[in-house]
Each structure stands twice: as structure tokens, then as C-alpha cells.
Amino acid sequence: MPRVRPSPVIPHLAREQANAVELYLQYKGYHWNVGGPLFRELHLLFDEHASTIFETIDPLAERQRMLGGAAAYTLESMHRASTLPHETGLPATTREMLERLLAAHHVVIEGMHEGFKAAEHDADPGSADIFARMVQAHEKMEWFLREQLLEPPQIPEEGGRASVVAEKGGFNPTLAGSHSPSPFPGHPLTS
Numbered sequence: 001m002p003r004v005r006p007s008p009v010i011p012h013l014a015r016e017q018a019n020a021v022e023l024y025l026q027y028k029g030y031h032w033n034v035g036g037p038l039f040r041e042l043h044l045l046f047d048e049h050a051s052t053i054f055e056t057i058d059p060l061a062e063r064q065r066m067l068g069g070a071a072a073y074t075l076e077s078m079h080r081a082s083t084l085p086h087e088t089g090l091p092a093t094t095r096e097m098l099e100r101l102l103a104a105h106h107v108v109i110e111g112m113h114e115g116f117k118a119a120e121h122d123a124d125p126g127s128a129d130i131f132a133r134m135v136q137a138h139e140k141m142e143w144f145l146r147e148q149l150l151e152p153p154q155i156p157e158e159g160g161r162a163s164v165v166a167e168k169g170g171f172n173p174t175l176a177g178s179h180s181p182s183p184f185p186g187h188p189l190t191s
């Protein structure tokens with residue numbers, strides 16, 4: 001039986017699996033520990049994003065198995081493989097929470113671009129599809145965090161300029177209870 005060559009996409013899947021585990025824990029930590037005037041808003045938002053990220057872990061791990069690799073599962077191996085900024089303690093402010101999460105999403109988005117390119121280069125449309133759909137979910141979460149950092153909130157006008165909403169105090173009220181990002185727009189992944 002011919003030996004199957006190891007797929008060059010596996011390291012990208014393994015790295016993003018580890019990043020997903022780490023980012024899931026980071027979101028949960030902030031969900032539990034956030035406080036202040038935006039408590040309810042951020043407590044709920046962080047949990048929604050945690051759930052979205054949790055759903056990405058299984059497909060990333062199982063894809064490695066499909067390509068002939070082994071899926072790591074210990075926290076130690078996740079920590080070693082992750083490329084996210086290392087969390088050593090709780091942020092001092094909610095703004096810092098949002099900034100750290102944004103930085104983490106930027107790392108993941110860049111990593112998924114790399115994974116997508118590697119999959120395309122290896123003629124692996126299945127993995128390319130996984131990365132393409134997951135990167136959309138991360139871009140959406142990144143957008144929601146970015147909007148939370150606008151102060152006062154800005155409403156884009158036609159033509160690209162933004163106007164200030166004067167009567168509100170620092171967060172976008174349209175977010176409350178209305179955010180359910182689908183991790184995989186179009187169709188669900190099987191597990």
C-alpha cells in the first residue's frame with residue numbers, strides 16, 4: 001500500500017485548533033470576570049463569541065485526522081502550538097479586554113489566510129473551505145469588538161463618512177441581544 005504523504009496543511013489546522021482552544025478560554029475568562037457599566041452587554045457578547053469559537057475546534061481537529069495526522073488534545077500541547085499573545089492575568093479595564101481580543105482575532109485571521117493559501121497550493125478544497133468559512137466568523141467577531149471600542153458610537157453615512165450619535169454613552173445599543181454570528185455562513189459543518 002503506498003505511503004500517504006503528510007499534508008502540508010496539517011500544521012495550519014493544528015495551530016488554529018490550538019488558537020481556538022486558547023481564544024475560547026480567553027473569552028470565557030472575560031465573560032466571567034467582566035464588570036462595569038457595560039457588564040451585561042460584554043458578558044453576553046463574550047459568551048456568544050466563545051460559543052462560536054468552540055464550534056470551530058472540532059472541525060479543525062477532525063480535518064487533521066482526515067488528512068492523516070493526529071489531533072492534539074492536551075492543554076499543554078494546545079498552549080505550545082498556539083500563536084496567540086500569552087495571557088498572564090486579567091486585563092485592568094474592559095477596553096483592554098476588547099483590545100486583547102482584537103489582537104487575538106488578528107493573529108487568527110492572519111493564520112487562517114496562511115492556512116487557506118497552503119490548502120489551495122496543495123489542491124485541498126476541503127481545508128480551504130474550512131479556513132474560508134472560519135475566517136468569515138472571525139472577521140465578524142473582530143468587527144463587533146472594533147465597534148465596541150468606538151466612543152462615542154459612529155454611524156457610517158453613505159459615501160463613507162461617519163456621524164456621531166450624541167445621546168448615547170459609549171456603546172452601540174443595537175448590539176444588545178441581537179448578535180448571533182453564524183460561524184459558518186451558508187451551511188453547517190458536520191462533526
Ligand SMILES: [Fe+2]
Binds near residue numbers: 031047
Ligand atoms: Fe456563563
